[in-house]
Amino acid sequence: MDVKTLCLGLLSVREACGYDLKKTFETSFKHFFPAGYGSIYPALADLAAKGLVECEEIPQVGKPDRKVYRITEAGEKAFVSALNSTEPQHKLRSEFLAMIYFADLVDDNRLMEVLDDHVEQLRETVRYIEHQERHSTKSAGASFVAGFGAVVARAAAEYIESHRHMLTDKVAIKASGEELADCKWAANS
Amino acid sequence: MDVKTLCLGLLSVREACGYDLKKTFETSFKHFFPAGYGSIYPALADLAAKGLVECEEIPQVGKPDRKVYRITEAGEKAFVSALNSTEPQHKLRSEFLAMIYFADLVDDNRLMEVLDDHVEQLRETVRYIEHQERHSTKSAGASFVAGFGAVVARAAAEYIESHRHMLTDKVAIKASGEELADCKWAANS
DNA sequence: TTAGGCATGTAAAGTGTTACATGATTTG
DNA sequence: CAAATCATGTAACACTTTACATGCCTAA
Numbered sequence: 001m002d003v004k005t006l007c008l009g010l011l012s013v014r015e016a017c018g019y020d021l022k023k024t025f026e027t028s029f030k031h032f033f034p035a036g037y038g039s040i041y042p043a044l045a046d047l048a049a050k051g052l053v054e055c056e057e058i059p060q061v062g063k064p065d066r067k068v069y070r071i072t073e074a075g076e077k078a079f080v081s082a083l084n085s086t087e088p089q090h091k092l093r094s095e096f097l098a099m100i101y102f103a104d105l106v107d108d109n110r111l112m113e114v115l116d117d118h119v120e121q122l123r124e125t126v127r128y129i130e131h132q133e134r135h136s137t138k139s140a141g142a143s144f145v146a147g148f149g150a151v152v153a154r155a156a157a158e159y160i161e162s163h164r165h166m167l168t169d170k171v172a173i174k175a176s177g178e179e180l181a182d183c184k185w186a187a188n189s
Numbered sequence: 190m191d192v193k194t195l196c197l198g199l200l201s202v203r204e205a206c207g208y209d210l211k212k213t214f215e216t217s218f219k220h221f222f223p224a225g226y227g228s229i230y231p232a233l234a235d236l237a238a239k240g241l242v243e244c245e246e247i248p249q250v251g252k253p254d255r256k257v258y259r260i261t262e263a264g265e266k267a268f269v270s271a272l273n274s275t276e277p278q279h280k281l282r283s284e285f286l287a288m289i290y291f292a293d294l295v296d297d298n299r300l301m302e303v304l305d306d307h308v309e310q311l312r313e314t315v316r317y318i319e320h321q322e323r324h325s326t327k328s329a330g331a332s333f334v335a336g337f338g339a340v341v342a343r344a345a346a347e348y349i350e351s352h353r354h355m356l357t358d359k360v361a362i363k364a365s366g367e368e369l370a371d372c373k374w375a376a377n378s
Numbered sequence: 379t380t381a382g383g384c385a386t387g388t389a390a391a392g393t394g395t396t397a398c399a400t401g402a403t404t405t406g
Numbered sequence: 407c408a409a410a411t412c413a414t415g416t417a418a419c420a421c422t423t424t425a426c427a428t429g430c431c432t433a434a
Contacts, residue, residue, distance in 0.1 A: 017413075018413080018414075018415085038415095038416090062412090063412060066412090067413090
């Protein structure tokens with residue numbers, strides 16, 4: 001299932017232009033399926049060429065014409081069939097975790113910064129999703145997916161906060177192997 | 190940070206051939222950074238061409254010569270510099286969640302199957318990581334990353350199990366809108 | 379005897395990312 | 407006055423995936 005198929009799916013919910021779809025990818029799909037204009041516009045052109053969507057150009061002043069896409073019957077069928085035939089993948093590609101894997105080669109200050117940034121990003125995701133949920137009505141699927149994102153992001157943030165000492169305390173160990181007793185976490189564990 | 194950089198990183202830990210690296214990607218990196226032979230072998234050739242690794246060919250009978258790669262000093266430097274210069278991304282691309290988003294268009298039996306499969310996959314990930322952790326000693330970074338994977342997978346599995354009724358109970362609602370009181374979850378909420 | 383492990387790679391196709399190019403209107 | 411929003415797209419590049427090609431050894 002690629003960006004093209006997802007655009008088709010979004011158009012099965014309501015008509016939209018490329019710009020609108022991009023916003024949906026940036027909001028509802030942000031935490032699990034990123035896509036940029038570079039994928040979306042060619043996808044729409046392709047769908048139109050295959051007759052799966054139709055396009056109406058609405059003239060505007062001072063802006064390019066707004067091209068509103070509407071799904072066709074063939075498009076609906078194609079989408080349902082795509083949904084039911086694909087074995088759904090679920091792939092994480094995390095440079096963040098890769099970097100952490102090699103934490104002993106990373107500058108300590110940078111490491112802490114990266115950890116802080118990532119936690120903040122996760123917290124922001126949680127806040128954002130929960131705000132969204134409160135202010136819009138969604139399909140069961142959309143709510144489930146949003147909830148999933150929030151729960152997973154929260155779990156990730158909590159893990160990082162409660163285990164980061166595994167990575168950052170090497171500083172204390174390196175600097176003063178004899179003074180381990182001074183480390184607060186060592187006293188607690 | 191691409192597959193090439195990660196190969197270099199792995200070679201900074203110990204020498205290995207392409208086949209060995211693939212196994213590491215399949216085990217330690219499985220849950221956060223997939224890579225196949227098609228990325229790994231060209232990456233190694235490239236690293237060697239740039240002088241970041243050296244290759245020793247060890248003759249074998251009945252198999253292609255084993256090409257053992259060792260990192261060079263230039264390679265170590267390049268890796269540390271790559272680690273410290275990249276803004277680490279963390280991208281999920283989930284066809285699974287995309288499919289769930291459009292759950293109302295998915296065949297009910299298939300939906301349940303997909304849900305079951307995904308939970309089982311997550312549970313398997315957790316089991317695998319925990320087994321690994323018990324039977325091998327790892328760097329702080331590697332342990333942190335493994336723990337992260339386990340915690341997040343567990344949270345995901347639990348979310349799916351405790352919220353799947355949001356998706357599957359539409360059957361009951363569709364079939365008998367009047368009998369909502371019979372739904373156990375409806376009584377609790 | 380068959381499946382899986384060991385071991386190498388290439389080539390083409392598919393997909394996505396990034397940078398570029400344009401420009402009026404609205405909001406702070 | 408600057409920044410964000412609306413609105414379109416293309417072209418080059420990067421990277422990964424998939425399928426292909428080969429073949430012995432070992433354990434169940």
